[in-house]
Amino acid sequence: MSTKFAAFVAGSLRSERFTLVDVGCSGGIDSVWRVFGDRLRAVGFDASVRECERLAGEEANPDVRYIAAFVDVAPDHPFARRSDPQRESTLNFEAQRLYSRSSAAWAMEIRSAHLAAAPLHEQLQHNAWGLTELADPARAVDAARLLEEIGYADVDVLKIDIDGPDFRVLNSFDGLFDKLGLLAARLEVNFYGGAGETLHTFHNTDRFMRGQGYELVALENRVYSMRALPSRFAITMPAQTERGRPFQADASYARDPVRGDMKDLAASLSVEKLGKLAAIYSIWDQPDSAAEILLAFRERMAAMFDIDHALDLLAAQMQDDREDALPYRDYMALFATDSPAFYPPPPKPPPPPPPPVTLRRRLAAARRAFDDPNGAFPPRE
Incomplete structure (x- = not known):
């Protein structure tokens, strides 16, 4: 990359910072954003208390902070009022049932005893954050509201990957995208589940983001093989594989100010916002x-x-x-x-066709077969 x-x-930014909000920051914010150096400002949310403590202890940028908490939409939010907990729990059950059939699940079962006693970094490397010390789920925070409290009035990139209420958290930003000046979002999406409009599925996420005025600019598909016939893993941990069915993806959305119907958006973006958007695309x-x-x-x-x-x-x-x-x-x-x-x-040209079979060649082949019935000797010229 x-x-x-x-x-x-x-290096050309003068009056603006590059601001990132990372919901599900286990492992740290993506290192690619560090290219903005001292112009980078970020906040990361994660349910793993120990991981947030570790990240905060290793962080060299004073403008990057980590908050240990579960994240969810506020109970009084319109999305929360129209969501269907029963359908959402069914989706989670379907996800677990499908995942349990995968070779990744089998490999994790093989490693489960080891991971239970493994150090924190290894548990998180295997996405076994449930084995770590977790924040109180009863005290989940509304990230969208909390940003205002900590002074994040302008955000360039939003990333959500929390293996659960991702779509609920995304909806907590409904109506705030323009206010925050959000340029792009990177979201984990699911390719399983039903047709319910509040479910965390790709089609719901895509419809929501397009409704907010964002274009799908990349979709990094992850496939999982079934345990009935495992494929080679695509990374160094039991997860996505080289072959299998689509399971999840990382969907990248961004503003497109060049579109003819986005003249108002283009006029509203500062020069440095345009530069940052170009940098995101790059x-x-x-x-x-x-x-x-x-x-x-x-x-x-x-x-x-x-x-x-x-x-x-x-x-x-x-x-x-x-x-x-x-x-x-x-x-x-x-x-x-x-x-x-x-x-x-x-393409390379096809090999020339074999020479036509003639009576002379037939007689030569018969002679070779008679002289050497086991084919031990090279053919005679």
Whole structure:
């Protein structure tokens, strides 16, 4: 993952910070956001008390804090009033029932005795946060309200991954996205469950986010094999596998100010907000969308940094940051020639057909078979 362009943007920030809210921060906030250096401000929520203590003890940035608490929507929130606890508990049961059939569940059963006595970092590495010291579930916090209390009036990225009431927490931000100036969100979504409108499923999350004015820009699918025939694990712990059925995904949503119907949004975003949004696209390996923002708002963003240099950085990212990467203008000019460099190499030609079988070849084959019935000798020329 290239962070050269994001680092360039970070160095160009003058009046704004880059603000991250991480709900489910076990393991720490994603290191990629550290590219913003001392311009980074973040708050992480997690139910594991010991993990939050560990993260706070190791944190070097005074503007990054951790709160040990379960997170949920407030009881008086409209979503809480229309949610169906019975359906939601059924969804959780379905998830556990499906997961129990997976090879990951079998591997965790094999490791269960070891994990019960394992150190904290190993338990969390295996997502066994339930084995750690937990906050009081009866004192769950409303993250959306708490942000206002701690002075987070502006947020750039929201991440939610808590293996449970994710959709409830997401709905607690309903009506606050514009107020917070949220640019993007990274959300764990489920591919199982029913059709209930309050269930934590991908289709509900997608409909909700589109209703808030965000586009789905990436979907990192995770498949799980069944224990009936395990596949190789895709990571170094029992979880997603190389083959299997879709189970969950990380869905990335972002604002798209270049859209023709988003002129009001585009006008409302500061120059540094536009720069941060372009950096988010680049970090999510979409330098093309980042370049689109730079070109659409070139005149406004020129006051922030050298647009041509920024485009060169994005063009280099599109070329995997190779040493011989073409600058932006040359890269675009090459594409305009319909260069074969933008296509996969043509398939290799098929091997020539075998020579036709003639009477002479038939007689030679018969002679070889007679001389060497076991095929021990090479054919005669």
